[in-house]
C-alpha cells in the first residue's frame with residue numbers, strides 16, 4: 456500500500472506504517488512513478504480540495520486540482536492496468552434537493568464548483584468503465600464527523616470549516632461561532648445536515664473494495680446516517696455533552712448552502728451490506744470532543760516546551 460498526498464492539508468504523522476509519497480494527483484510524473492513501482496490491486500481516491508465556500512470564489516483551483524487531479528490518476532490506473540477504484544464523492548452533487556431523504560436517483564444539480572468537480576469525476580468514471588473497464592464505486596459522503604474512538608486520529612484542518620470542531624473552538628476561545636443564516640425553511644431556521652462518523656465511512660471503503668473484488672458494477676452510493684440535525688441542535692447537543700456554553704452569533708447565509716441534506720442509505724445497505732454503527736450524534740460529539748481535548752493538551756505541552 457502507498458499513500459500519495461501533496462501534504463497541502465494532510466498530516467504525515469497520521470500516516471503510520473504505510474509508505475508516503477509526497478506528490479500531486481495532477482502531476483502525471485509523480486502518479487506514474489507510484490504505479491510503476493508496484494502492481495496495485497486498487498486505488499482509493501480521497502485527495503481533493505473540499506471547501507465548498509472557497510470553490511465559489513476560486514473555481515479555477517477546484518477544477519484544476521480536483522478534475523485534472525482525478526483525470527490524471529484515473530488515466531494512470533488505465534495505463535498501469537489497475538481496474539478498481541473507490542472515489543470520495545459528496546452529497547454536494549445534489550444541490551438543493553426537493554425530496555428528503557435523498558436517494559441516489561435524486562436529480563443532481565450542484566450549486567458549487569466543488570460539487571460540480573465531484574459530479575464531473577463521477578461521470579468520467581462511468582465513461583472509463585465503458586471504454587477501459589475501470590470499475591469504480593463513488594461514495595457520496597454526507598457530513599463526515601467524529602474521531603477515532605481510540606483517540607488516535609481526528610480532524611485537524613487549517614483553516615477549519617467543519618461545524619463540530621468549530622463549535623469546540625468557540626468553547627475554547629470564547630469567540631462566538633457564526634451560524635450562517637437562521638431563515639431557512641427548517642423548524643429552527645438553521646440548515647439541517649446528516650453527520651456520519653468517520654469510522655463508519657472507513658468501514659464503507661473496505662466494503663466497497665471487497666464488493667469490487669467480488670465483481671460489483673460501477674456505481675454511486677450515498678453514505679449518511681439517515682438522520683438530520685440543524686446547526687442549533689448541534690450547538691445544544693455539544694453544550695449538553697461537554698457541559699460548556701457555546702457562544703454563537705447569527706450571520707448571513709452562505710452562497711450554495713442548501714436548507715436540508717439527509718441521506719437515504721438503503722443502497723449502501725443493499726450493495727455493500729453497510730449501515731452506520733457509530734453515527735449517533737452522541738458518539739460523534741463524544742469522540743470528536745475527546746480528540747479536541749487531546750489536541751489542546753498536546754498544544755499546551757508544546758507551548759510549555
Ligand SMILES: NC(=O)c1ccc[n+]([C@@H]2O[C@H](COP(=O)([O-])OP(=O)(O)OC[C@H]3O[C@@H](n4cnc5c(N)ncnc54)[C@H](O)[C@@H]3O)[C@@H](O)[C@H]2O)c1
Pocket residue numbers: 459460461462463464465466478479480481500501502503504505520521524543544545546595596597598599600612
Ligand atoms: N469531510 C467531509 O465531510 C467530506 C464530505 C464529502 C466528501 N468529502 C471528500 O472526501 C475527501 C477527503 O475529505 P477530507 O475531509 O479528509 O479532506 P482533507 O482536506 O482533510 O484531506 C484531503 C487530503 O488530500 C490531500 N490533497 C488535496 N489535493 C491533493 C492533490 N491534488 N494531490 C495530492 N494530494 C492532495 C490533502 O493534503 C489532504 O491530505 C475529499 O475528496 C472530500 O472532497 C469529504
